[in-house]
Structure formats: C-alpha cells, structure tokens
Amino acid sequence: MISKTDLPDVIPVFPLPGALLLPRSPLPLHLFEPRYLAMLDDVLKTSNRLIGMVQPYETPGGSRLHTIGCAGKVTAFSETEDGRYMITLSGASRFRIVEEVEGFTPYRRCKVNWSGFDADLGPAEHDPTFDRPAFMKVLGRFLAEKGLSTDWDSLDEVEDELLINSLSTLCPFEPEDKQALLEAPSLTTRRETLMTLIEYALRGGNGEEIMQ
Template sequence: MISAADLPDTIPVFQLPGALLLPRARLPLHIFEPRYLAMLDDTLKTPHRLIGMIQPREIPGSSERKLHAIGCAGRVTAFSETEDGRYMITLSGISRYRITREVSGFAPYLKADVSWDGFSRDLGPGEEDKGFDREPFMALLRRFFASRGLATDWDSLQEAEDELLINSLSMLCPFAPEDKQALLEAPSLATRRETLVTLIEFALRSGTDEEKMQ
C-alpha cells in the first residue's frame, strides 16, 4: 500500500479521452504507441510504479487541446507483453492529483509536477454511501442499459459493494469525456452517485427526444 509520504512530486502522464480511473478501482490498458511503451519501461523502474491518467480538454473554436487540472494516478499492478512488443497492463487507482506544472524534458512522453493536497481520502479505506437507495438505482440502470443495448452480469452488480458498483459504472458507462471528468472530480462517493444518476437520466431523456424527432 502506498502512503502519502511515498507519493512522488513528478509523475508521467497518460492522456486518454474517455478513460477514467478512480481510487481503489482498476483500469486495463493496451499500450502500443512508442512514447507510451517508453513511459511504461521507465515507470517499471521506479519504486512507486505510478502513471497519472488525465483527460485532454478541448478548447472551443480551436484544434488545440490542453489537459484538465485533475487526474488520477494508478500503480502498475499487472502487465504482460505480446509477441509483437505491445503491453497489456492494469492500473490500480491510488489517488487523484492536481497538475501544477507540465515538465518538459528529453522523454518522448509528458511528465507533470503534481500536488496530492485535498485528496487524502483517496488513500484511506473504501467509502460508504449511506444515502444510497439501491432498488430505484438498479431500476434506472436497467432502463439505461436496455436503451443502449448494453449487457452485464446483473447478479454481480446487485451484490457489489456501494463503492465498487458506483465507481465501476462511472468508469464503464459510455459518457462523454467532460462527463467522465465530472465523475472524477466528485468530492465524495455520494456526490459521484448523484452525478451518475443525473447523467443516466439525461441520457434517457435525450434518447426519448431523439426518438420523437425521427
């Protein structure tokens, strides 16, 4: 387990639109671009083995992209190499962070100085959501999955602990990158669940409106 004292001041940053990592959750990644292969090789040589996931932020009216300020760092906890030199890895979410400065250097990938202040809860035990009413939430989720033609193991979802359920759905549901960022930045599990419900309800209403227009 990584403690606050073990967290480095500078980490490599992997920008990937729509890919959300949350503390205490796991994100599988397929690494094949040369710059990210170099990032992984360098990361595996460090004691912390941390990679910072981050969402790029589109600037209206411009083709330029910047990065959101807040991301989540994950520790490489599993990896395997394919015959053609690609990697399949798993990042285990450790803590969110705030970028304070992008670091330029000789590496082909991006690094950033980061602050971990304000995210101490991420390093603690799993969160509870005492206001979570599971039955109406699952009913809403079934409607959403049916509207999108999505399949899942409903028994496993029903039995999952609150944090695992809410965070897994936040990571896996097909929301826009900006919506994923809102889920990441939610200050508590209850707030993330409320945001998730709002996004699902909006998606269901939007689907109904589109059907009426056709």
C-alpha cells in the same frame, strides 16, 4: 497500498479521452505507441510504479489537460507477441497538475499536488443515502436502451464504491462527463452525478421528463 510518502512530486501522465481511473478501482489499458511503451519501461523501474491518467480537451489554442487527474499503480502487465502491453492500473490518488515539466522523455510529465485528496488513500467509501433498488431499476433501463448486458447477480453483491466506480468507468459517457465523475468530492456526489447522467441519457439528452 500506496501511502502519502510514496507520492512523488513529478509523475508521467497519459492523456486519454474518455478513460476514467478512480481511487481503489482498476483500469485496464492497452499500450502500443512507442512513447507509452517507453513510459511503461521507465515506470517499472521506479518504486511507486505510478502513471497519471488525465483527460485532454480541445481549445482554439490546441489540446490541453484538465487540472485534476488520478494516478494509478501498475499492478499487472503482460506483453503480446508483437511487442504491445496489456497493463492494469489500480487507482491510488487524484492530483492537481501544477505545471508540465519539460524534459527529454517522449511522453509528458507533470509536477503535481496531492493535497485535498487524503480520502483517496484511505479505506473504501460508503454511500449512506444510496437507494440501490431505485438506482438498479434506472440502470436496467439505461443498459437496455444502450444494448448493453451485465451480470446482475454480481452487481447485487458488490459494495457501493465498487459498483458506482465501475459503472462510472464503464458507462459510455462523454469525456467531460467522465471528468465530472472524477472530480466528485465524495462517493455520494459521484453516485448523484452518475444518476443524473443516466437519467439525462434516458431523456435522449433533450431535457424532457423521464416517463415513469
């Protein structure tokens, strides 16, 4: 478990469109670019082993980073025969980017502020208003329309936070939608955002009412 005192002022960041890391949730990553292999090598030498995941977005002036990201601790890694790495980040805490730090590393680093996200370092959240049967019914329609399958028995058994965060990470939403899920202030608002995105997708994105 990461504590507040373990959170550094400057962290390496990995801008990856559509990749969503959430507190207390895992994110598997495949690293192969030389700059990110160098980043992993440097991160493994630190005591906290933190990497910040950030959504980039395009503007007329070029690529920029969203202000809010989430840092994860490298909790597993393995090397392939051709020198690539499979790693797992375990979500530690969200952060706000203060500024990008210039330096001699091939990867990007940012000065960050961790304030406002104290709950990320605490125990798992609960969603007291979660109507799981209704949610699972809509989810089933969404997965069927997307041609996706899942282990329903496993989904029925997991806690609210793991279910909502896993679906937020795995469902094929646009990067801006993933950012909205990341920035949700509570598990309840994340679940509400997730349901809105699923229902919007079922309408075909055209704003028409869902047929019940």
